[in-house]
Amino acid sequence: MRENTAFIINIVQYLNDPSDQELEKEVSRFRSASIENDEFYLEIERVWNISPEVKHLDALNTEDALERLSNRLGYSSKNRGSGRWKIWYAAAAVAVLFIAGYWGYSTFTEVHYITKTTGTAIDSVLLPDGSKIYLSKGTTVRYPEKMKAGTRSVFLVRGAAFFDIVKKANQEFVVAVESSKVTVLGTSFNVKNEHKQIELAVRSGKIKFEAPDGNSSSVLTAGDGLIYSSETGRISRFTDKAGTEYAWLTHELKFVDTPLPEVFKILEKCYGVKFRYKDSLSSFNKFNANFKDNKLEEILEILQETYPLQISKQDSVLVVQSN
């Protein structure tokens, strides 16, 4: 087994493309050289074959699952003492009927949920009620195959999604993010669930955000944004009139009387660049423009024509200076 290092590359290439006959020949020559070689190959192949199934463990956390089971049975994890089961069991029997526990699970037997995950490309989902969800890269949503009368609900498991919700009389639409809830009637808005914080931005209509504690709820209208930290429980508001939060989908930026420093901040966020300012920008007029499907260079070009500015690239930053 001394030649492993050289041959393992061959094996690895072969596993990536089993249809390659050249590689297959080389691998079988290595295997037939000795029993040890053959065993080595089989072991590597097994690790290769079993590892895709392992990925589910990412989503199977025993502690969290135990917490949810305990909730369902009416045992709060704090009260998990021994010897007190009799009282608890009596309570649990009743509680099971009423407490939905983790409310997504309780419904899984009646409503079939579909999970949709995007990789490196944007995708969309059309819901049974005609509403549409646009998924950013690396995003997972769960949505019902059929929507029962009463409420319409979907889960944003991770990533960012833009919701375009069809208005239905007396029928709320609920987006559940972790333990928080966003309730709407008919509207379009963006939800991002990343780095232990939830970010909302409303494009049209009105939405209500409810943090897990149940006490604090916030109402947002078009142009409003909100950040909720699931670690600290803090809520902060911001405005997003330019549509920065969902520019990943619309490729559209709207600047209405936007102060110039703000314009650059938005460009930094959308295009993942960094600006450095040689001169103060606060004395310049506010900026009004709509962009759609524009490259950063084009927007910078227009800014340089509108204002007496020069923008040049230096290493990884863009330097802004007045002429």
Added chain:
Amino acid sequence: MSKQGLSGFTDEQILSGLRSYDYGIFTLLYSSYFQNLALASVKYVKDTFIAEGIVQDVFVRIWEQPSLLEGVNVVRPYLYRSVINMSINYVNRQKNIELHHLKIAGTMADESFDDLHEEQEIKKIIFLEIEKLPEQCKRVFKMSRFEGLKYREIAALLNISERTVENHVSNALKILRFRLLEGKGERSGEYRLKLLSVFVVLTAFGLGEMC
């Protein structure tokens, strides 16, 4: 007790604990088996969320109706059988696949669930070992095996050469195989045979790819 695992308990003790509503034993059993059972269920339902729901349902039923355990002498086959049957029922409700799957789980010998259990144990170990790989190596390996990307695609996404990708994957497989089979510690050697044998048994039963 909860961190110690189930190893100190006999089947008899576990079953009598469940019959007498011992919540400590109950949660210990759940914690020890949750990932294994959910992984077994995912094979059918293809969704971790649903799988967790099914495992949860099986345990809630046991907790609420210990009389279900009448006639049960060994815990493991009972748990796997319940979870697999419920998973198959779930899938059947979704699509109308033939019922012969159900019979397979029903007629499987108790011992074969030990192999099934062993398979999930190996997965848990591999998962832990993957997490311990060097950062870039782990990233590449996960893209290859978790996301099913080809080396060429990974190379393009990470802006590295295909050769570098191959090196990372080789390295990962070498390390994983070594840790599983030759590494020091309690699990060395004992898994060598199992890693080789488990799959043979499962494919023979047709359990490996049942749906």
